[in-house]
Amino acid sequence: MCADEGFVINVRKTRIMRAHRQQKLAGLVVNAGAQVPRSEYDALRALLFNCVRFGPDSQNMQGRSDFRSHLRGRIAWVGQTSTRRRDVLLALESRIDWAHG
Numbered sequence: 001m002c003a004d005e006g007f008v009i010n011v012r013k014t015r016i017m018r019a020h021r022q023q024k025l026a027g028l029v030v031n032a033g034a035q036v037p038r039s040e041y042d043a044l045r046a047l048l049f050n051c052v053r054f055g056p057d058s059q060n061m062q063g064r065s066d067f068r069s070h071l072r073g074r075i076a077w078v079g080q081t082s083t084r085r086r087d088v089l090l091a092l093e094s095r096i097d098w099a100h101g
Contacts, residue, residue: 019031022037024037028081033081034081035081035082036077036078036081036082036085040078041078041085044071044074044075044078044089045088045089045092047059047071048071048089048092048093048096049092051071051092051093051096052092052095052096052097055097055100056068056071056096056098068098071093072093075089075090075093
């Protein structure tokens with residue numbers, strides 16, 4: 001199949017992933033359907049909650065110049081695979097007081 005299209009499989013990067021294990025491809029868990037790993041969703045949700053509670057400046061540990069856009073990008077990444085998760089994260093993001101950092 002791959003060879004028919006002119007591709008070569010790199011056997012060093014090939015893994016057998018059984019059904020009972022977390023199957024990841026390009027950073028997404030793909031067992032039942034593509035989805036952001038739960039740990040990454042939970043970490044983003046916690047970050048947003050802490051932004052609401054303590055202010056976004058206290059959570060911008062890497063000193064991003066446009067932290068708001070960074071967070072919205074991460075929310076969009078999660079939202080590509082789950083509208084329910086996206087809506088939860090957007091609701092948290094809407095509660096952040098950006099005026100007072």
